[in-house]
Amino acid sequence: MSAIEKETVNIRRMTRGDIDAVLDIDRKISGGRELITYRDMVAADPGGALDLSFVAEVGGKIVGFVINRLAYLMIPFTEVCIVQGMLVDPDYQGRGIGTKLFGKLLEHCHAEGINTIRTLVEEHNKGLQQFVQQLGFRRSPIVNYDKTFEV
Amino acid sequence: MTSLERGAPKIRIRPMEDEDIDSVLTIDRKITGVRRAATYTELITGDLGGVLALSIVAEVDGVVQGFILARRVYVVAPPTEVGLIQILGVDPDYQRRGIATKMVNALLDTCRSKKLNAVRIMINKRDNQLVGLFEHLGFRRGELVDYTKSL
Numbered sequence: 001m002s003a004i005e006k007e008t009v010n011i012r013r014m015t016r017g018d019i020d021a022v023l024d025i026d027r028k029i030s031g032g033r034e035l036i037t038y039r040d041m042v043a044a045d046p047g048g049a050l051d052l053s054f055v056a057e058v059g060g061k062i063v064g065f066v067i068n069r070l071a072y073l074m075i076p077f078t079e080v081c082i083v084q085g086m087l088v089d090p091d092y093q094g095r096g097i098g099t100k101l102f103g104k105l106l107e108h109c110h111a112e113g114i115n116t117i118r119t120l121v122e123e124h125n126k127g128l129q130q131f132v133q134q135l136g137f138r139r140s141p142i143v144n145y146d147k148t149f150e151v
Numbered sequence: 152m153t154s155l156e157r158g159a160p161k162i163r164i165r166p167m168e169d170e171d172i173d174s175v176l177t178i179d180r181k182i183t184g185v186r187r188a189a190t191y192t193e194l195i196t197g198d199l200g201g202v203l204a205l206s207i208v209a210e211v212d213g214v215v216q217g218f219i220l221a222r223r224v225y226v227v228a229p230p231t232e233v234g235l236i237q238i239l240g241v242d243p244d245y246q247r248r249g250i251a252t253k254m255v256n257a258l259l260d261t262c263r264s265k266k267l268n269a270v271r272i273m274i275n276k277r278d279n280q281l282v283g284l285f286e287h288l289g290f291r292r293g294e295l296v297d298y299t300k301s302l
Binding site: 106116136139 | 269282301
């Protein structure tokens with residue numbers, strides 16, 4: 001077992017101070033394509049009233065995160081936690097960090113009386129669908145309908 | 152013969168204002184048959200700037216009989232800014248008169264003028280009436296599917 005595997009993973013709530021570390025992981029994964037922008041992070045408002053985001057630290061370094069938000073939705077109308085995105089540093093993938101992040105989120109939602117967690121996954125992203133199914137998510141009949149404007 | 156049948160009722164679509172909250176809640180209760188918890192009021196009052204930026208009501212002869220709660224959101228697939236329809240409601244006594252169509256068209260105009268890229272609604276794909284309405288209005292099924300976990 002390597003030294004890095006022995007280190008404990010600490011999961012904690014995300015704060016505004018984590019924005020740069022979160023964006024660094026995004027750049028590392030996307031190769032600079034910016035899956036998540038600074039603007040997204042400002043909109044997510046880590047630590048804000050509706051924010052439910054968590055980060056994973058190994059040896060004090062942020063190696064993964066999940067961005068979540070409390071929302072009120074129709075169909076059916078309910079208070080729900082929306083999972084907006086999750087990334088784990090490629091050097092730390094395959095160690096169950098994503099599962100730990102979700103575990104903490106579920107624990108938190110349960111304690112707060114938030115009974116539903118939802119996420120939107122692209123139809124073609126079978127890997128992600130499999131991951132969330134393993135975590136106990138089930139596919140619902142809700143889909144998006146968009147009207148896109150010609151630019 | 153009711154007054155509505157005598158002459159063409161005047162349908163007026165206008166932006167939602169603070170004062171509309173009671174009317175909106177009344178219609179919503181009439182549709183769902185439930186008096187929702189305080190969280191619903193929070194939805195409307197908690198972030199007025201956000202919600203009122205795009206929300207719309209429909210008046211028939213000066214009385215609010217329909218509403219759309221919508222807000223600007225950043226979405227990741229594809230990364231863009233959209234107007235998201237959160238709740239659409241028309242008083243059951245005033246349905247099938249084209250009020251929803253008029254409200255959605257007004258929302259489309261507003262979003263276009265605000266340079267948003269699209270308008271989105273999440274729909275139960277088995278809800279033929281809602282799917283039919285939005286397809287008729289030019290909306291197309293997107294790539295996203297909803298995964299839900301109940302705690």
